[in-house]
Amino acid sequence: MGRSERAALTRLARPGMTVVEVGSNLGLYSVLLSRLVGSRGRVLAFEPDPSLVALLRLSGEANGCGNLAIHAQALGRERGRLMLHTLAVNSGDNHLGDGGGRLLRRSVEVEVVTLDEVAPGLVPDLVKIDVQGWELQVLRGMTQLIERCPQLTVY
Numbered sequence: 001m002g003r004s005e006r007a008a009l010t011r012l013a014r015p016g017m018t019v020v021e022v023g024s025n026l027g028l029y030s031v032l033l034s035r036l037v038g039s040r041g042r043v044l045a046f047e048p049d050p051s052l053v054a055l056l057r058l059s060g061e062a063n064g065c066g067n068l069a070i071h072a073q074a075l076g077r078e079r080g081r082l083m084l085h086t087l088a089v090n091s092g093d094n095h096l097g098d099g100g101g102r103l104l105r106r107s108v109e110v111e112v113v114t115l116d117e118v119a120p121g122l123v124p125d126l127v128k129i130d131v132q133g134w135e136l137q138v139l140r141g142m143t144q145l146i147e148r149c150p151q152l153t154v155y
Contacts, residue, residue: 005029006032008155009029009032009033009036009128009155010032010036012126012153012155013033013036013037013041013126014036014037014041014125015036015037015038015040015041016037016038016040016041017036017037017041017124017125017126018037018041018042018043018044018122018123018124018125018126019033019037019041019042019043019044019124019125019126019127019128020043020044020046020115020119020122020124020126020127020128021033021043021044021045021046021127021128022046022075022115022127022128022129022130022131022138023046023047023129023130023131023132023134024045024046024047024052024056024070025047025049025052025056025130026052026055026056026059027045027055027056027059027060028059029128030043030045030056030059030060030065030068030070031059031060031063031065031068033128034060034063034065034067034068035063035065037067038067039066039067041067042067042068042069043065043067043068043069044069044071044119044122044124045060045068045069045070045071046071046073046074046075047070047071047072048072048073048074048084048096048110048111048112049084049086049108049110050072050108050110051086053070053072056070057070071118072111073110073111073112073113073118074096074110074111074112074113074131074134075112075113075114075115075131075137075138075141075142076096076112076113076114076134076137076138076140076141077114077137077138077140077141078112078114078141079112079113079114079117080112081109081110081111081112082096082109082110082112083096083107083108083109083110084096084107084108084109084110085106085107086106086107086108096110096112096131096134096137113141114141114142115127115138115141115142115145116141116142116143116144116145117141119145120144122145123148123149124145124149124152125151125152125153126152126153126154126155127142127152127153127154127155128155129154129155139154
């Protein structure tokens with residue numbers, strides 16, 4: 001886990017907050033965020049890679065993250081299905097749509113939804129997005145949320 005990112009999230013996430021994590025990967029930050037928001041808070045984690053979702057669930061259970069809700073979906077600007085191109089040697093370099101080269105990658109079709117549609121009444125305090133260049137698509141799918149939550153912090 002990157003020291004500077006951990007420090008930033010520790011400054012931003014507080015007990016009782018609702019946090020959305022987009023691109024949860026193995027769940028290192030999901031567990032950290034779960035601990036930071038505590039039992040009065042909650043973390044909604046979005047990860048489309050089925051292999052990583054399984055590990056994320058195990059990590060959440062092993063770390064007692066009862067406030068962690070895992071969504072096996074990608075977020076984007078519209079509902080649909082896209083190919084997720086994964087790199088076996090670096091799960092942090094998965095890409096939706098164009099895989100940025102196919103060498104050493106496997107592809108899996110995943111569901112894409114908008115944050116506005118899956119959580120229409122959600123009022124999060126913090127949204128953390130780390131999706132390898134897909135960030136703008138995620139933001140386009142949460143315009144209603146952004147309008148509804150003027151104090152929202154996006155990291």
